[in-house]
Amino acid sequence: MRKILCTVGTSLLTNCRREGGENQEEFFLLSFIEKKGEALASAETNSLSRILEPGDQIVFLYSQTREGKICADTLQSYYEKKGVKSRIKEIDNLSYAHSTFATRGLKSLIDTLIEEIRLSRRQDIMPVINATGGFKAEIAYATLVGLIFKVPVYYIHEVFQDVIAMPSLPVDWDPSLFVEYGDFFNWISSEFRRKEKVARRLKELPGEINLFLEEDEEGYITLSPAGTVYYEAFCDLQREADKVMISDRALAYYKRLDSTVQQTFRRLLKRLAIEQVRKSYSRRVDTSDCLDYPFSRGTKERIFFYDDGEQVYICELARHGDNYEELLQKGVKRENYRNFEEMKL
Template sequence: MSRLIVCTVGTSLLSNADRPWAGWNPRRQDPLPDAADVALWLEDADAAAASAETNTLRALDVGEADRLAFLHSDTSEGRFCAERLATLYARAGVPVETKKIGKLGYGADHFSAGLKALVDITISLVRTGRERGQQPIFCATGGFKAEIAFLNLIGALLGVEVVYLHELHRELVRLPQLPLSWDAAIVARHQDFFTWIDGELR
């Protein structure tokens, strides 16, 4: 069975050491490196060291039968990293798409809305993937810590395997399934409450 691999994207491609743009720091508002230079560097880089995402996908042995969905934050550097990764895997013949998680960024004001967008996008991807006969897998290595936590919870509720790979490890960690399940009947019985909590800003 082909796999739909949903991968959250962080900025390790930019911020890790041992690359021509080493020292890049968003807190200083450093300019992004040239996209063509990064793409060229990625083609020859060791996947285990290039970024958190490539390290995880290396361990998953991603191939042309798989489909990749890179989820990135609503920031210029998040989009930049996702686009460079998408280009890398597309050139290898892997079907790939990028999805922006609206409002997910460094500001606390919209972060909750961004996490809600993450839930919506992820559920939609899983539904579409299953309709196509694909096995969904979540790569929860890159991105904000809260983003990774939410992805793990979504995986538990939807019965989707969640994998993780720390930068110091070469072996994939398959996160244990949480003892949770989704009871649609509860939502139906309390529809007014869920409509209210979904619409209110808090």
């Protein structure tokens, strides 16, 4: 079963008017679809006629405009009569007002798409994005959401009038910037921040972070639409990385630490549980068959671990100036660690 997340434009009204139909009541628009056929009636019906499969359901995402609501209502009624389970959802601030469209409308669209994708997966339903209808910018950002969240995206090519399918790619994006500076991204996303406050914090951070930020019309700095996509994908990675297996030795060492150092280790373990982070920030040392993490951070805390493709196993926790140098010299061998228990992060 699939759930098609379909952006809605106003081509149904435009095409109807072009044929001399000025009446915008649902009855007349439904009659127009029947008369012209799905391929000619609107961008949405045209694309859905090519991709809709038995058992699919549709969510029509429409702009905060009168025309968008009319088209979404009509499309829902049309497909409900065909026996296709459908519902509509308004996208806040997605309107013809330029200021709110750029800074808030697109982010509302992104938030809604991600919310529906997460809901679908919890329900064991495959999400699919049909990005044919709506503003051009909607198509671009809906496509970005699909690529990052591994959701197939469909749209009708304007010139060839054929469906272009972009399958979910088996390629992982690099979350290292969000992992390294997660505290900042959590802070900037939690509420609107004044430009002056953000500028003070950015002085200590790499310039690439600015690529994910924008200033709104009131002088607040927020995540840009693209920044929102990447940040929400990072949040999903964090939610999935919720546990590791820890050896009795590592756990005993952890319990002897004060609460501040324990919190530091928990943050590192949370990051380590993300596969892309393990690949980017771990190294193999000559004396061990475990990996050493993190090798590129200016931190005293270190972790010796391995993974079997399903679980991450923590053999030793260490600190420079304490036990790290000794462990590094004698080596950390997997065969010496047999007793592990689950540690929730």
